[in-house]
Amino acid sequence: MRGLQWFGLLGAPFAWAVQHVLGYWLTEVGCDRGGVGSVSVDTWTAVITAVAAILALLAELAAISAFRATRAARGVGGTDEDPPQGRVNFLATIGIAIAPLFLFIIVMSGVGVLVLQDCHQG
């Protein structure tokens, strides 16, 4: 339950952070040379975006699972027992809310590769 709760809460922000940092690094390093290895920057960006989006989706599912498993603790505290049901339910609720937002950010950050030419600004 704890694992689901933490993955549900932090999985999507972590996926976005990794996508952001890697995307920045790819652009800085790859665009000088026309690619990273034999693969274009756009292809790498698409792969990273897809992986990050899947991670964010899994985080949403984990948050929903944790929320459903601790529904009974909602509004009654639930911090007197171990594992703390109230905390799990609360953080799962936050995870359910933020994972779609981060999924949207991930998709919007990566969707440029579909319409923009490799290493060219729009």
Next chain:
Amino acid sequence: MTGGDDLTRRTGRGHGPPTGGATRSTEATSGPAASYAARRRVSLPVGTWGVILLVATEAAFFGTLIASYLYLRLKVSQWPPAGVEPPDLTAPLILTGVLVATTLPILLAVRAARVGRVRPAWLLLLGAMLVQAAYLGVQIHLFGSDLDKFQPTDNAYGSVYFTMLFAHHVHVLVGILMIGWLLARLIGGLTNYRLVAVQVVAIYWYFVNAVAVAITLTQVSPSL
């Protein structure tokens, strides 16, 4: 066997509820019972997790503001731009010292509330709030004085300078309102809910005070 009895046995910390027979923290509606429930708790209250998440997002917000300031500063050779005086050092540093000093009464108020001593907690919070209100009053005056010298729309320096300070002053105002609300609630005595609220407001203020240091150092950095 109740959940509370089981918990007491597992944690080995309880000696029986002092009043009211509350077995869950949410049932604690008196000072001693709230204090007892807080000692037995096996996890941070949900309210504390809420304020931790709030502080995390606010830290990202202020981090972005400070990063924006430094980014803009590194892009130009003259900072502040011609026609704008470098910021005064004395007043911002003294004011920040005064605000940071309110960490102590807030910390002591939390300790007092945790042992069920509501009156000392109330007085300490009131003292902190009065100092914070005075701080905000002087800061608003200085903000107005700065606006007489240059405008947010004049250049990038003015834009980021006023945005940064305004954002922090708003956070101070919100913190003062939170303490005011807390003082009003504590008049009716201490409950589990109010004890958690004291801790939540304290965490918020620790954060605001830490941000005050970062913002002030950024603000006065051209004069250092």
